[in-house]
Amino acid sequence: MTVDTRPITESEFPGWLRALATGFLRPPLITDEEAESRRAHMDLARMSGAFDDGRCVATYRTFDQRITVPGGARVAATAVTQVTVSPTHRRRGLLSRLMAEGLAGAKERGDALATLIAAEYPIYGRYGFGPAASITEWTVDVPRTGLDGRRALPEGGGRIDLVEGGDVRKTGPALHERLAARRHGMVSRDEHWWNANTGAEPTPPHPWTEPFHAVYRSAGGEPEGLVTYAADDRWGDAKQPLNTATVRDLIAVTPEAERALWHFVCSVDWVTTVRSGYRAADDLLPDLLPDPRAARVRTAADFLWVRVLDTVRALEARTYEAPASLVLEVVDAAGFAGGRFRLATEGGQASCAPTTAAPDLTLDVRELGALYLGDASAVRLSALGLLTEHRQGAVAEADTAFRTARRPWCPDVF
Ligand SMILES: CC(=O)SCCNC(=O)CCNC(=O)[C@H](O)C(C)(C)COP(=O)(O)OP(=O)(O)OC[C@H]1O[C@@H](n2cnc3c(N)ncnc32)[C@H](O)[C@@H]1OP(=O)(O)O
Numbered sequence: 135m136t137v138d139t140r141p142i143t144e145s146e147f148p149g150w151l152r153a154l155a156t157g158f159l160r161p162p163l164i165t166d167e168e169a170e171s172r173r174a175h176m177d178l179a180r181m182s183g184a185f186d187d188g189r190c191v192a193t194y195r196t197f198d199q200r201i202t203v204p205g206g207a208r209v210a211a212t213a214v215t216q217v218t219v220s221p222t223h224r225r226r227g228l229l230s231r232l233m234a235e236g237l238a239g240a241k242e243r244g245d246a247l248a249t250l251i252a253a254e255y256p257i258y259g260r261y262g263f264g265p266a267a268s269i270t271e272w273t274v275d276v277p278r279t280g281l282d283g284r285r286a287l288p289e290g291g292g293r294i295d296l297v298e299g300g301d302v303r304k305t306g307p308a309l310h311e312r313l314a315a316r317r318h319g320m321v322s323r324d325e326h327w328w329n330a331n332t333g334a335e336p337t338p339p340h341p342w343t344e345p346f347h348a349v350y351r352s353a354g355g356e357p358e359g360l361v362t363y364a365a366d367d368r369w370g371d372a373k374q375p376l377n378t379a380t381v382r383d384l385i386a387v388t389p390e391a392e393r394a395l396w397h398f399v400c401s402v403d404w405v406t407t408v409r410s411g412y413r414a415a416d417d418l419l420p421d422l423l424p425d426p427r428a429a430r431v432r433t434a435a436d437f438l439w440v441r442v443l444d445t446v447r448a449l450e451a452r453t454y455e456a457p458a459s460l461v462l463e464v465v466d467a468a469g470f471a472g473g474r475f476r477l478a479t480e481g482g483q484a485s486c487a488p489t490t491a492a493p494d495l496t497l498d499v500r501e502l503g504a505l506y507l508g509d510a511s512a513v514r515l516s517a518l519g520l521l522t523e524h525r526q527g528a529v530a531e532a533d534t535a536f537r538t539a540r541r542p543w544c545p546d547v548f
Pocket of ligand 1: 157158214215216217218219220223224225226227228229230231250251252253254256257260
């Protein structure tokens with residue numbers, strides 16, 4: 135019997151959810167209540183699966199996303215998520231088929247980029263995705279920070295207030311938009327994101343536990359930052375507090391708010407350890423502490439992967455750190471973004487157009503994705519043999535043009 139891959143129908147939704155749970159090693163019994171609550175925010179037209187004798191054995195879903203690129207433009211992207219193949223059907227090419235169909239759909243919709251968070255590193259490079267924004271998570275040893283625990287108020291006249299989830303739903307989206315307008319790598323959050331992350335909508339199969347939310351307001355009363363954290367209520371044998379506060383979200387639009395919110399989380403009584411959550415590799419956190427060594431790297435890894443689908447539009451959407459004139463030979467086995475292009479950057483802006491001139495650099499579309507948000511270094515990629523230089527100096531030119539002063543940051547798992 136052949137296994138077919140195709141968009142799913144309404145009646146196939148519960149079976150699709152069961153296959154998703156199976157692939158993610160979660161209990162595969164889906165209640166009607168769970169199916170109903172998940173259906174409310176999933177677009178059937180963007181869900182596909184593989185079916186063997188009527189049973190769903192693979193899942194694939196996409197949704198519309200906007201991603202901030204260097205310079206602040208928000209580019210429409212196809213976000214790929216909930217990719218699974220059941221263990222009975224693995225390594226028979228089902229993901230490859232779903233991905234080929236999914237990327238063709240994204241190209242047809244006119245999206246210049248596709249994005250995803252990779253569960254495992256080796257899966258997505260073959261489909262033209264490159265690791266584009268890494269994350270770092272720190273564990274802060276609070277007693278070692280050197281922060282003055284007696285100090286109660288933020289410097290500079292601002293204040294921090296604990297708020298409810300409902301307040302976060304009011305304040306958070308505008309704050310996030312302000313930050314996303316200038317921090318490349320950030321992806322859009324829709325209403326469902328805010329509801330799900332403040333307890334207003336269930337998030338099966340994960341049970342909701344209410345966290346603490348705090349807002350930083352400037353001396354003028356303007357909200358400039360927001361932190362959400364949870365604590366684990368742990369005590370040592372000698373009755374000493376050993377709580378870990380885990381930051382679920384911390385966004386700030388001014389340096390004062392960023393400093394005040396980190397100092398706040400690191401000064402909550404009974405909290406001896408702070409887990410930072412996923413931050414940019416160059417996050418300020420360690421250096422906001424009197425003793426930066428109190429922040430130990432817990433995780434440093436690739437996180438957001440980008441797949442360029444339209445080279446001209448993608449390269450023209452972002453800004454560049456240095457002037458460059460480069461002929462790029464982009465190799466794309468899937469045929470979406472390949473070709474030879476002249477990229478000319480001046481005053482930060484770029485023009486990009488197909489050309490027949492001799493190439494300066496040859497690179498796979500995967501490496502273009504890795505370079506795109508400014509995280510990867512062309513010099514490193516070249517040293518790794520992933521980029522071929524045909525004109526002396528072209529690698530260095532690409533390196534200074536593509537790399538960004540701040541590293542990209544995608545705080546959201548999707
Ligand atoms: C965006 C997200 O949703 S991330 C979540 C991804 N999902 C998971 O990790 C859940 C558990 N894993 C799975 O469901 C499956 O193993 C999948 C989806 C990762 C792969 O599905 P499959 O149908 O087995 O992949 P498919 O057969 O199309 O493999 C294509 C190629 O990728 C390789 N490949 C697939 N998965 C992996 C992997 N995890 N590690 C290394 N190589 C892999 C295959 O070996 C094959 O290589 P080849 O072309 O050289 O023979």
